[in-house]
Amino acid sequence: MTMRSLLISAALAGALLGATGLSAQTHPSASGDGGPTGLILGVNLTGSFVTVDGATFEEHTFDGRGREGGGGMQFTIGYAFTPGIGVLLHGGGVMLNEEEERMLGGVELALRYSFANSGLALVPYMEMALGGFALEDSFENRSSELAGGSLSVAGGFNFFVTRRVALNADFCYNMGIFPTVSVDSRKITDDARMGFGSSRVNVGLNWYPMAR
Numbered sequence: 774m775t776m777r778s779l780l781i782s783a784a785l786a787g788a789l790l791g792a793t794g795l796s797a798q799t800h801p802s803a804s805g806d807g808g809p810t811g812l813i814l815g816v817n818l819t820g821s822f823v824t825v826d827g828a829t830f831e832e833h834t835f836d837g838r839g840r841e842g843g844g845g846m847q848f849t850i851g852y853a854f855t856p857g858i859g860v861l862l863h864g865g866g867v868m869l870n871e872e873e874e875r876m877l878g879g880v881e882l883a884l885r886y887s888f889a890n891s892g893l894a895l896v897p898y899m900e901m902a903l904g905g906f907a908l909e910d911s912f913e914n915r916s917s918e919l920a921g922g923s924l925s926v927a928g929g930f931n932f933f934v935t936r937r938v939a940l941n942a943d944f945c946y947n948m949g950i951f952p953t954v955s956v957d958s959r960k961i962t963d964d965a966r967m968g969f970g971s972s973r974v975n976v977g978l979n980w981y982p983m984a985r
Contacts, residue, residue: 923949
C-alpha cells in the first residue's frame with residue numbers, strides 16, 4: 774500500500790464528508806444524547822512519515838534515517854467511560870522501505886477527549902498518548918532493531934453513520950527516543966539516546982458495539 778493511494782483515499786473521504794454538510798448535520802440514530810459509551814473497536818489505514826537522528830555510541834556509528842514514508846494499518850480497542858472521556862490502546866505498523874524490510878511498529882495508550890454534542894453526527898476529539906515503538910530493518914543478511922518510547926498528540930473526528938458505527942479520520946504527531954539498539958538479535962546498547970519523530974494520518978472505522 775503506497776502513500777499516494779492512502780492520501781487519495783483520505784482526500785476522497787474528506788470530499789464526501791464535506792459534501793454532506795458536516796458542521797451542522799444531525800443524525801437521529803448517531804450522537805443521540807451526546808454520544809455512545811462503552812467498548813470501542815477500530816481499524817484504520819495509516820500513512821506515515823518517520824525521521825530518526827544519527828548517533829555514535831561505543832565503537833558503533835548509526836547514520837540515522839532521513840524522512841521516509843510508508844503505509845500500514847492501525848487497530849484500536851478502548852472504552853468510553855462517558856461520551857466525552859475514553860481510554861484507548863492503539864497498535865499497528867507501517868512499512869517504510871520494502872527493499873530493506875524497514876518497518877516501524879508500536880503500541881500507544883491514549884486518553885481521548887471528545888467534543889460530544891447531542892444530536893450532531895460529527896464529533897471532533899483530541900488525544901494524548903504514551904507509546905513504545907520499534908524500528909526494524911534487514912539488509913544483506915544483517916538485521917537491526919531500535920526500540921524506545923514516545924509521547925504523541927492527535928486530533929481527529931468521528932462521523933457517525935449509525936448509532937454504533939463511525940467513520941474516523943485523524944492526524945497524529947509523536948516524538949521519542951530510541952535508547953536500545955540491537956544488531957542481529959544482539960543488544961549493543963541501552964543508552965543510544967537516538968531521537969525520532971513521526972507524523973501519520975489514519976482513515977478508517979470505529980465500532981461501538983455496546984451503544985444503545
